[in-house]
Amino acid sequence: MKKIIKCLALVLVIALAVSIVACGSTGRKRGDKNTLNFLYIWPEHEVAMNKIITDYMAEHPGVTINPSVVPHDEVDRALQSAYIGGTMPDVFFYWSDKVYKWVADDIPYALNDYADGWKEDFVSDGVGWEAGKVDGNYYAIPFRSTGFLILYNKSYFDVHPQWTIPTTLQEFEQLIMKIQADEPGLIPLGAYGGSGGTMYQFQTALSIFVAICNGSVEDPNYRTGRLAPDYEDDAGAKVIDKFKSYIDAGFFGPNPHAKTREDVMADFMNGQSAMCLFNNNELGTLLEGMEEGTEIETFAIPAPAGVDAKYIYGTYDSFCVANSAPNKELAVDFIKYLTSAEVQKEWTRTEKSIMVNKEVTYDDPVQQTLANEMQFVGKYDIYPDYNSGDKGDINFNLLLSYLNGSYKGNATDLLKEMDGNTVQAMRDSLLNPPDGLDWIQPTYTKKDYDDSWLNPVR
Numbered sequence: 285m286k287k288i289i290k291c292l293a294l295v296l297v298i299a300l301a302v303s304i305v306a307c308g309s310t311g312r313k314r315g316d317k318n319t320l321n322f323l324y325i326w327p328e329h330e331v332a333m334n335k336i337i338t339d340y341m342a343e344h345p346g347v348t349i350n351p352s353v354v355p356h357d358e359v360d361r362a363l364q365s366a367y368i369g370g371t372m373p374d375v376f377f378y379w380s381d382k383v384y385k386w387v388a389d390d391i392p393y394a395l396n397d398y399a400d401g402w403k404e405d406f407v408s409d410g411v412g413w414e415a416g417k418v419d420g421n422y423y424a425i426p427f428r429s430t431g432f433l434i435l436y437n438k439s440y441f442d443v444h445p446q447w448t449i450p451t452t453l454q455e456f457e458q459l460i461m462k463i464q465a466d467e468p469g470l471i472p473l474g475a476y477g478g479s480g481g482t483m484y485q486f487q488t489a490l491s492i493f494v495a496i497c498n499g500s501v502e503d504p505n506y507r508t509g510r511l512a513p514d515y516e517d518d519a520g521a522k523v524i525d526k527f528k529s530y531i532d533a534g535f536f537g538p539n540p541h542a543k544t545r546e547d548v549m550a551d552f553m554n555g556q557s558a559m560c561l562f563n564n565n566e567l568g569t570l571l572e573g574m575e576e577g578t579e580i581e582t583f584a585i586p587a588p589a590g591v592d593a594k595y596i597y598g599t600y601d602s603f604c605v606a607n608s609a610p611n612k613e614l615a616v617d618f619i620k621y622l623t624s625a626e627v628q629k630e631w632t633r634t635e636k637s638i639m640v641n642k643e644v645t646y647d648d649p650v651q652q653t654l655a656n657e658m659q660f661v662g663k664y665d666i667y668p669d670y671n672s673g674d675k676g677d678i679n680f681n682l683l684l685s686y687l688n689g690s691y692k693g694n695a696t697d698l699l700k701e702m703d704g705n706t707v708q709a710m711r712d713s714l715l716n717p718p719d720g721l722d723w724i725q726p727t728y729t730k731k732d733y734d735d736s737w738l739n740p741v742r
Contacts, residue, residue, distance in 0.1 A: 317611035319348045323373035325356045332635055340621050374609035380415035380424040380600040381667050387418045392604040394421040407642045412600045424602035425619050429638040431598025431661040436559040438579040452589040460535050463558050471537035474548040474560035479680050482561045483540050487527040489585045489595035492664045494519045503728040509668035512723035513703050521695035522738040528687050529740030564654050568636035584657045588737040598661040670716045675709040
């Protein structure tokens with residue numbers, strides 16, 4: 285990230301020169317210490333956030349909060365431009381698991397001194413704080429959980445008592461096959477393809493279940509994503525082939541690669557799919573769009589029999605304090621207000637989110653189930669500590685070619701080619717300064733396990 289930002293800075297330096305001179309050596313014209321510039325995402329929640337801001341200012345006479353809101357897919361560009369232009373917001377949104385990208389440039393302020401007496405207010409003993417921890421320092425304070433679970437239309441399950449909610453991966457596969465047999469025109473599980481599509485969360489889930497079974501999750505370097513591959517172990521290839529068998533067997537309906545987020549939502553709301561894999565923060569939208577009286581319930585992707593785990597892809601939507609903030613105490617106080625029980629209870633009542641304050645309860649039983657399940661959010665996910673550049677897109681296209689049958693080779697060949705691209709990116713000192721990175725030799729003790737659950741479905 286540091287190299288990328290510096291390159292951007294060189295490109296923009298001439299355009300910014302006039303404003304930098306006008307604003308002083310910092311490149312920023314400071315307001316007084318009672319003003320906070322606040323950047324967040326969620327234009328869809330702007331009314332709710334404006335009320336919070338108005339209430340805070342009413343409780344703190346003399347304080348002014350200047351909010352700006354951007355869509356989630358524009359926040360990186362907005363923050364990069366603000367950093368380069370010397371206009372970093374004092375409080376800004378970011379995802380806990382990705383905040384490390386900004387730490388190298390010393391952009392967020394370390395909040396360790398505030399942990400005692402605050403961290404205890406959060407669910408699961410403040411586990412959400414750990415997601416925003418980089419090199420021993422806390423940089424991101426969680427506001428709400430965000431994760432993907434399987435939502436199902438209870439009406440279909442009520443008329444098909446043989447469709448039972450799965451507690452294991454094997455039972456999940458059997459459920460899909462029962463839906464296909466009993467209702468041939470119904471999409472069993474709505475999920476979409478494309479880069480970052482929800483469909484690929486099943487491939488990730490299978491990989492994580494392997495890591496739990498073989499013990500690699502216990503390696504101290506597991507989360508870096510740089511444990512050296514072992515091609516004598518064919519579990520990685522089996523994961524890809526099993527995932528491909530899900531697609532080929534129609535688990536996600538016909539041609540899921542062509543589906544979009546909006547397509548999956550429409551299919552579920554219109555009753556064309558029995559289940560869908562979707563972000564918990566879309567619950568309100570789905571409920572509003574479905575036929576009145578339709579009930580939605582939920583469960584997480586279950587692990588193979590004998591494995592005590594579930595998989596929920598996700599993280600925490602969080603807020604950070606900028607190192608450049610002239611009044612860090614005020615910035616922290618505002619985030620404390622955002623995470624207070626009163627504000628969090630009101631937000632979940634109106635916006636249907638799953639919050640982080642442990643005092644929040646949910647009148648809606650679906651929300652309560654979501655909250656119970658989401659204790660697993662991000663628990664086993666890998667958060668790579670390297671930049672992959674364009675190799676990530678190249679590898680995705682290679683995987684896509686294998687899934688659609690056009691790749692010239694087997695799954696092991698595919699993994700070796702993708703790993704080769706990945707290590708090129710890791711060793712690139714421009715992408716990963718100052719000297720690049722490399723594979724890390726595993727130190728965990730490998731466990732034996734029954735991998736019959738990795739057999740492709742037929």
